[in-house]
Amino acid sequence: MSFLSSMGVIRFWRTALTLLLGITFFTSGMAKLYYNHLFWGWIGPVWLAERLQPFQLGLYVAFIAASQLVTGFLLLTRRFWLLGAVLLVPMLANILLVTISLQWPGTPYIVAVLLLMNLALLFSEHQRLRVLWSRAAYVPASAGPARTVTGHVVWVAGLLLSVSAAPISYVLLPLSYWLAIGGVVLACCSFLADSYSPRRLRATMP
Template structure:
């Protein structure tokens, strides 16, 4: 009953939607770097961390595959509709990264990855009702239905994901005046999308209260 109250609370739904955006975005920079075949760090190979990342970079196709996996997990989360699949994929990738940051004694990075682990576990718990049929193997079970994010949040997620990818692509070249203007335009699109979606959500909430 408590989970039902948490799951149907509109404020909680809003926080989960934006947590998906935030967590999904976290994989975009590192994922795109790997997918484009670039080095993730410039740390000297004399240091264990630099040696580790250089070895991954030299693997070639595997380096690109890691980037594609990270980017896919981030996009799935931001689409909202496929967020559960994105959360599971994100957990598998992040668990590996989290252990690496602890094992190699990354200064401060392990704190960030730990917070990301907490965030992704929250997202999985939020969708735990969808996973019960898998966990309750060979036992009769049903998936309880809860309100899904509206189309406005799905569209917003697509806009965020596409804009972030374009911004990265523009940032990887020596930008001319047109590329700088394009970057500003996509930043404005992201800001307007955030403002408009949240304004509409707030307006709909007021209408429901008044009715």
């Protein structure tokens, strides 16, 4: 019983960290790309492009913002959260060095804490990740329906909706918010699409 309860605690904190990091970087990327930065987010700076433009780094900032958006989406929608956590390591390390180099007060500490949180998230899945440095095979426990092409298509459609929200914000701001939120909701529903995929339904028919 104690083992099961400890596993439950680990799953709870893993989910909490995943959602926190997902919301943080999804909103951060959106806020940098949105019209007049009119998208909520608790971590910045949204004026990164303006600060780095004199160094001819505008394209770099756009790349960072898009990477934050996609990585945050991976974590937030949970379907490919482990991939998002892996991708977040080099991005956070990159942001940490940039903020240290520019001597921004306080920001490196915040980024360092987020990096430690992400490393803790990855450590919770060390059994799956050990295939990167070991030949030990990993046999995952069965949990829920298998991932299907239908579910993947639904998830990608959600990602495209959310990504399209940023450029649409320059044309029709209210619609862009609905697209951003709708894309996240649709991607979260990809697990339901797995259960109702045509192949799985045919396999369960008498």
